Amino acid sequence: MLDMRRRSFITSLAAASATRLRAQAGVHPRLFLDAQRVASLELQITTTHAALWKAVRQQADSLAGQNPSVYRDDPTPNDEQLWQRDVGNAMPFLAMAHLLTGDVKYLNGASRWAVASCGYPTWGKGTENGAGLATGHQLLGLALIYDWLYLSLTADVRDQIRRTLIARGGTMYAAARNTAYWRTTYLQNHLWVNVAGLAAAGLALRGEFDATVWLDLVRQKFQSTEAALGPDGASHEGSGYWSYGVEFMLKYWHLAADAFGETTTSPWWNQTAAYRLYMALPRASWSSASTNVDIADCPRNEWYGPDYLLRRLSSLHRDPYAQWLGGELDRAGVTANTARWLNLLWYDPSVVERPPDALPTMRHFEDLGLVSARSGWDGSESLLVFKCGPPLGHAAVNKFDYDAGCGHVHPDANHFVLFANGEWVLRDDGYAWKQTDQHNTLLIDGKGQLGEGSQWFGALAAIRPQANPVILEAASTPGVDEIIGDATAIYPSTSGLKRFVRRLLWVKPNFLIAVDEIETDMPRRLELRFHTEFPCVPGENGSLIAQGKKTKLRISLLTPDQATMSYSEAAGKDRDGNAMSLHTVKLESTRSSWTNIMLFSW
Numbered sequence: 001m002l003d004m005r006r007r008s009f010i011t012s013l014a015a016a017s018a019t020r021l022r023a024q025a026g027v028h029p030r031l032f033l034d035a036q037r038v039a040s041l042e043l044q045i046t047t048t049h050a051a052l053w054k055a056v057r058q059q060a061d062s063l064a065g066q067n068p069s070v071y072r073d074d075p076t077p078n079d080e081q082l083w084q085r086d087v088g089n090a091m092p093f094l095a096m097a098h099l100l101t102g103d104v105k106y107l108n109g110a111s112r113w114a115v116a117s118c119g120y121p122t123w124g125k126g127t128e129n130g131a132g133l134a135t136g137h138q139l140l141g142l143a144l145i146y147d148w149l150y151l152s153l154t155a156d157v158r159d160q161i162r163r164t165l166i167a168r169g170g171t172m173y174a175a176a177r178n179t180a181y182w183r184t185t186y187l188q189n190h191l192w193v194n195v196a197g198l199a200a201a202g203l204a205l206r207g208e209f210d211a212t213v214w215l216d217l218v219r220q221k222f223q224s225t226e227a228a229l230g231p232d233g234a235s236h237e238g239s240g241y242w243s244y245g246v247e248f249m250l251k252y253w254h255l256a257a258d259a260f261g262e263t264t265t266s267p268w269w270n271q272t273a274a275y276r277l278y279m280a281l282p283r284a285s286w287s288s289a290s291t292n293v294d295i296a297d298c299p300r301n302e303w304y305g306p307d308y309l310l311r312r313l314s315s316l317h318r319d320p321y322a323q324w325l326g327g328e329l330d331r332a333g334v335t336a337n338t339a340r341w342l343n344l345l346w347y348d349p350s351v352v353e354r355p356p357d358a359l360p361t362m363r364h365f366e367d368l369g370l371v372s373a374r375s376g377w378d379g380s381e382s383l384l385v386f387k388c389g390p391p392l393g394h395a396a397v398n399k400f401d402y403d404a405g406c407g408h409v410h411p412d413a414n415h416f417v418l419f420a421n422g423e424w425v426l427r428d429d430g431y432a433w434k435q436t437d438q439h440n441t442l443l444i445d446g447k448g449q450l451g452e453g454s455q456w457f458g459a460l461a462a463i464r465p466q467a468n469p470v471i472l473e474a475a476s477t478p479g480v481d482e483i484i485g486d487a488t489a490i491y492p493s494t495s496g497l498k499r500f501v502r503r504l505l506w507v508k509p510n511f512l513i514a515v516d517e518i519e520t521d522m523p524r525r526l527e528l529r530f531h532t533e534f535p536c537v538p539g540e541n542g543s544l545i546a547q548g549k550k551t552k553l554r555i556s557l558l559t560p561d562q563a564t565m566s567y568s569e570a571a572g573k574d575r576d577g578n579a580m581s582l583h584t585v586k587l588e589s590t591r592s593s594w595t596n597i598m599l600f601s602w
C-alpha cells in the first residue's frame with residue numbers, strides 16, 4: 001500500500017515536472033531568468049543593484065573589446081586545457097549585458113566568443129576531451145548565450161551553438177554515465193561543475209532536442225550529492241574549492257528549482273555560509289592576495305566570488321551573517337570576478353547585513369573535525385584553526401568504500417595553523433603534494449599519515465581501514481580556549497603508534513600551549529614539526545624566534561629533557577612535485593613514550 005502510494009506520488013511529481021518543462025519549450029529566456037525577471041532586473045540595475053550592475057557591465061565592456069583565446073595545442077596539466085574555462089566564464093557577462101541593454105556590441109561579442117568556443121577542436125585532451133572542467137564551463141556559457149540571446153543571434157550562430165551543445169552534451173552525458181573517473185565522486189568539484197554544465201545545455205535545448213536522459217542523470221547525481229554531504233557545512237576540499245563547488249551546485253539548484261520545482265535537501269546548506277565565515281582571516285588583513293585559511297588544496301585568496309555565493313546562501317536561508325560577509329568582501333575589493341554576473345541574480349536586499357560581533361568566537365565543525373577559534377571579531381584578532389577528522393568527514397565514513405572525492409584532502413590530522421597581527425605565523429603548505437611532513441604534526445620513523453605520498457590524497461589507504469581521527473574537546477571561554485584531538489587511528493599500523501593525543505590551550509590572545517602525548521609499541525624515531533611563515537633565529541633560553549613583518553613569534557620547548565628542538569629549511573614538494581623549502585621547527589626524540597609541551601607566544 002505504502003509502495004503504491006509512493007509510486008503514485010512519484011508519478012505525479014514526474015508528471016508535474018514534465019508539464020512544467022513542456023510549458024517552457026519554445027520560450028526564451030528560461031535559464032535563471034524569464035521575461036518577467038528580466039523586466040524587474042532592468043529596474044533593479046538602476047536602484048538596489050546599480051553598483052553590482054556597474055561592475056558586471058565594466059567586465060562585459062572589457063570582454064566585448066577582446067578577442068577570445070585562439071586554440072592552442074600545447075600540453076597542459078592533466079590534459080585539461082583549463083584555459084578554456086575562462087572562455088566559458090566570459091560568455092554569460094556578454095549575454096547578460098546585451099539582455100539588459102540591447103547594445104549590439106555585447107551581442108557581437110557574445111557571438112564571437114561562442115563561435116570561438118564551438119570551433120575549438122578539443123575541449124580538453126585525451127580522456128578529458130568533452131568530459132572535464134573545460135567542457136562543464138563552456139556548456140554552461142554557451143547554454144546561456146543560446147537561451148538568453150535566442151531571438152537576437154543570427155540563424156547561423158544559433159545553429160552552430162545548438163549543434164555544439166548537442167554533440168558536446170552527448171559526450172559529457174556518456175562520460176557522466178559510463179566512463180569518467182568522477183562519475184560517482186559525489187563529494188568533489190569535478191562532478192558538480194561538469195553535470196551542472198550538462199543540465200544547462202539540456203534545459204537550453206528543451207523543445208528542440210530531447211535531453212530527458214541527460215537531465216534525469218544530472219538530477220540523480222545531485223540528489224546523491226545531497227545524500228552524501230555531511231551535516232556541518234564544512235568542506236574537506238578547503239575554502240578555495242568550496243567556492244568552486246558551491247558555485248556550480250548553486251547554479252544547478254537554481255536551474256532545478258525553476259525547471260523541476262526541486263530544491264536542496266541536505267542540512268549542509270544551512271551551515272555552509274558559517275564555514276566560509278569561520279575560514280575568513282581577520283578582515284583588517286584582507287588583500288587581493290590573502291583572505292582565507294588555506295587548509296587542504298587551497299589558495300590564500302579567492303578563485304570564485306565568494307560574494308555572490310554568500311548572497312545566494314543568505315537569500316535562501318535568510319542569513320544576515322552571510323549577507324554581511326559577502327558585502328564586506330565585495331567592499332574590500334578582494335573578491336574574484338569569475339562569475340560576478342550572479343550578483344545580479346542572487347543579491348537579495350531584503351536580508352539586512354549583520355556583522356558577526358555577537359557570534360561565538362569558536363566554531364567546531366563536528367563532521368569534518370575542524371575547529372576555528374579567534375580572539376574576537378574586531379578585524380585584527382588572532383585566529384587558530386585546528387583539524388582532526390576523517391578525510392571526508394565522519395558521516396561519509398560508513399557511506400563510501402571508494403574514493404568519493406578525497407583528492408584535495410591533506411594528510412594533516414592534529415595539524416593547526418595560527419594567524420596573528422595581520423599575518424600568518426604558523427602555516428599550512430597550501431596547494432601542495434600530499435605530505436604529512438609539510439604539516440604541524442607528528443612523524444614516526446620519518447613517515448606520516450595514511451593517504452600521503454602523491455599528488456592527490458591516497459583515499460583508499462585512508463578509507464578502507466576506516467581510520468577516523470576525532471576531536472575530543474572544543475571548548476571556549478572568554479579567557480581560554482581548549483581543543484583536544486586524537487589522531488592515533490590515521491597512522492599506518494606499521495608505525496606502531498598507540499596514542500597521539502594533542503591538547504591545545506590558548507590563553508587569549510597571545511599564548512598558546514601545545515601538549516602532545518605520544519606512545520608507540522617500542523622506541524621509535526619520533527618527530528613533531530611546526531612550520532613558520534618566516535625564518536627562525538635563536539632566542540633567549542633555548543627558544544626560537546620567527547620574526548615576521550608585524551609579529552615576533554617565540555617558540556619555547558617546555559620539556560627539554562625529553563626532546564631536542566632545532567630549526568632548518570626542510571625540503572618539501574609543491575602541487576606538481578617540484579622542490580620547495582619550508583621554514584621548519586623540529587622536535588626530535590627516540591623513545592616509546594613522549595609527552596612534549598610547547599609554548600608559542602606572540
Ligand SMILES: [Zn+2]
Nearest residue numbers: 296410428429
Ligand atoms: Zn596542507
